[in-house]
Amino acid sequence: MIIKRLPYGAIPEDFAAELRGLTVNAVTGNLDSGDRLEIEGPFTGETVGWVGRGTAGEVDEAFRRARVAQPIWARTSYRERGKILLRFHDLVLRHRELIMDMVQLETGKSRDSAYEELMHTAMTARYYGHQVGKILRPTRRRGVIPFFTRSTEHHLPKGVIGQIAPWNYPLTLGISDSLPGIAAGNALVAKPDSATPFTSLLAFSLLFEAGLPRNVVQLVTGPGRVVGNAIAETCDYLMFTGSTATGKHLGEIAGRRLIGYSAELGGKNPLIVTEHAEVDKIVDGVVTGCFANSGQLCVSIERIYAHTRVYDEFVEKFARATSSLKMGAGFDWSVTMGSLSGASQIATVQKYVDDAVDKGATVVTGGRARPDLGPYFYEPTVLTDVSDDVMLKREEVFGPVVYVERVSSHSEAVDKANDTDYGLNAAVWGPSEEANEVASRLYSGTVNVNDSYAAAFASVDGEMGGTRESGQGRRQGRYGMLKYTENQNITEQRVIPIRGPKFLTPRPYAAVMSTLLSVGKKTGILR
Known part of the structure; x- marks a missing residue:
């Protein structure tokens, strides 16, 4: 990817086209249809670039590709997934001037506020890059009978997660919530906010440069009522940051579909x-x-x-x-x-x-x-x-x-x-x-x-998130990754069956087990 300093007030068309090329819209041809979303720069009120207006059909295509890529990605080692995030961390810091230019151009925020986003994104990548193996590694759990029962907790990726990002923090809320989900072995279909798509596209381009296989992430730009709803109707887990009203609407979709849902919403x-x-x-x-x-x-x-x-x-x-x-x-x-x-x-x-x-x-x-x-x-x-x-x-x-x-x-x-x-x-x-x-x-x-x-x-x-109408679920910390996984319990019974040996009929078996339960409680062997 060509990294260059942005001139004040506009995104160079060759650079914008390069970023638009990351979206499903570009591949399916929608960008040539003339159905565009023009991006306004708040500093001047002038148009600084454009992206395609995505459709529900393009969201379907994004999920088709993501579902092909996800099982292959899930077989990648924790170590390699972590190394990709750590390389992304370095690229974010290396290209910080360009990234901050883009954030400011799309949002109108000050330089120090743009740097807050950059710093948080780098820290999130570093944290999960180092922690992915520790968080996801199989964990021994107590079996019902010590030694004879061996129980292990595993964490399986959900599949293809969906993310709908807000405009106010297009860098860190556009990619930081995705990083733990991707590192957990999921694929991603994401919708950047329609007002600030280029920052998110730039961030994901750096993630691809860091080594993430291209089809693991699919990006679709467009309006929330079309692209956002289609993502919510199709994904295996939904991450949303935005207004409480929209969060409730998406929560109804997630509840009807019985999929997991994490949302950071409004606050007073x-x-x-x-x-x-x-x-x-x-x-x-x-x-x-x-x-x-x-x-x-x-x-x-x-x-x-x-x-x-x-x-x-x-x-x-x-x-x-x-x-x-x-x-x-x-x-x-x-x-x-x-x-x-x-x-x-x-x-x-x-x-x-x-x-x-x-x-x-x-x-x-x-x-x-x-x-x-x-x-x-x-x-x-x-x-x-x-x-x-x-x-x-x-x-x-x-x-x-x-x-x-x-x-x-x-x-x-x-x-x-x-x-x-x-x-x-x-x-x-x-x-x-x-x-x-x-x-x-x-x-x-x-x-x-x-x-x-x-x-x-x-x-x-540390985990963070809201109570009451400020949302549900949490981002960051161990839960920020584990929410994108399914807990799986694999338990092996060894030597003798849980129902006892063949020669022990049900009545004496019940007496023996009751005695063992009582002794186990008193001695602390069974807790």
């Missing part, structure tokens, strides 16, 4: 500032937790509960730090907050802010679009005095908007933080012992202490 993530928090030390970290990726992050903070002892100081310094964020379009590292993803996103953010202001909320800083910077820029916004009937009080904004509320005690803060339909991520900032005590009372899939989301997200050995 709380942050608590404890009574003895040192505001000067925490404020910059809180700002990052709220406005990284322009707030377009499932685990981003959207509501803050500050103890009354530090509330006034916190609001003042938090607003000052927020207003000092440098917004802009570009590929350099000096910009600290980029654009929103598109017209619908900025309209949604404006709707939530207008509703809050109309119902009495105070805009402490921000609260307006910035068309002077680009078509989809919106200032990082801090609100106070938010009443209970405001939409953003309970609904996910998914943008650079956060409200701060005064609480009189940690118990009140915990009650308010837990009063939600979601449960994806939470954060507590303050002295270690105090913050950890508060954190232990929060009902959330991940809780960060003196960080807002990155500490848990980057700890790839």
